Amino acid sequence: MPERGRLTFVLGGARSGKSSHAEARVTALPAPWTYIATAQAFDDEMAERIALHRARREAGWETVDAPLDLAGALEAVTDGRPVLVDCLTLWLSNHMLADHDVEGESRRLADLLARPRGPWFVVSNEVGLGIVPDNALARRFRDAAGRLNQKVAAVADDVLFMAAGLPMRVK
Template identity: 45%
Template sequence: MGRILVLGGARSGKSRFAQLNAEKAAKTTGQTPVMIVTAQAFDDEMRDRIQQHQNDRADRWQTIEAPMALAESLRHLSRDSIVVVDCLTLWLTNRMLAEHDLAEAVSELVDAVSLCKAARLWLVSNEVGWSLVPENPLGRRFRDEAGRLHQQLAAVCDDTYLIAAGMKLKLEPF
C-alpha cells in the first residue's frame, strides 16, 4: 500500500504528477483510477478549472465528488483502488467556510488516510506557507491550518513530494 502526499504551489504540476503516476499504476493492474475531487464551482473561473481537469481525465477515470465528506469517501475505497485526492486545500477551505469543527475534521481525515485500504493513494495539496503573510485573520488562519494539516498527513504517508516548475523533490523527515 502506498500513501503519497504531493505538495506544491499553484500551477506547479502537482496534480499532473499525481494523475500520471496513478494512471501508470492503474495500467499495470488493469484498474480504473479514481479521482476524489473537493472543488465546488462557485464562479465561472472555478467552473472553467473544473472543466479543464475533467477534460484532462476524460473517461479514463472514475470521479467521486467529496467537497466535505473526504474522510468518509476514503473509508469506502476497496483494497485494489488507485486513487488521487485533488485537493486538500480546497477541502480545508470548504470546511473552514462552513465553520465546521476543524480539529475534529482534520483528525478524522488523518485517521482515514492512515487506515485507507486503497492500493495507492495520492493526496494533492497547495503549499501556501511560502508566500506573503496574509493581511487578514481568515487568510492567516487558513495558511496556518494548511501547514498543520500537511505536517499531520506527511507523518502518516509513506512518501511526500514537493513539486515546483514541473519537477519533483522527495522530502525526508528530519
C-alpha cells in the same frame, strides 16, 4: 480486506504541476482509478478550472465529488484500486467556510490516511511561503492548511514537493 496500501503526498504551489504529476503516477498503475474531487464551483473561474481538470483526464477514471465528506468517499473505495485526492486545500477551505471544526476534521482525515487501502495519492497546496496575509481569515486558513499538511506528511510513505512540474523527494 487488502493489505495496507501506500500513501503518496504531493505538495506544491499553484501551477506547480501537482495534479498532473499525481495523475501520471496513478495512470501508470492498472485501471480502474478513482478521482476524488474536492472542488466546489462558487464562480465561473472555478467552474472553468474544474471543467479543464475533468477534460484533461483520460478514460478509466471514476470521478467522485467530495467537497466535504472526503473520509466517506475514501471509505467507499473498498477494492484496493488507486485513488487520487485533489486536493486537500480545497477540502479544508470548504470546511472552514462552512464554519466546521477544521482541527477535528483534519485529525479524522489524517487517521484515515494513515491506513491507505491501496495506492493513494493525495495532492495539497503549500500556502505558507509568502508574506503574512493582511486579513485574519487568510492567516487562520494558512495556519490550518500548514497543520493539516504536517499531519498528512507525518503518516505518508512518500512526500514530494513539486517545483515547476518536477518532484523533490522530501520523504
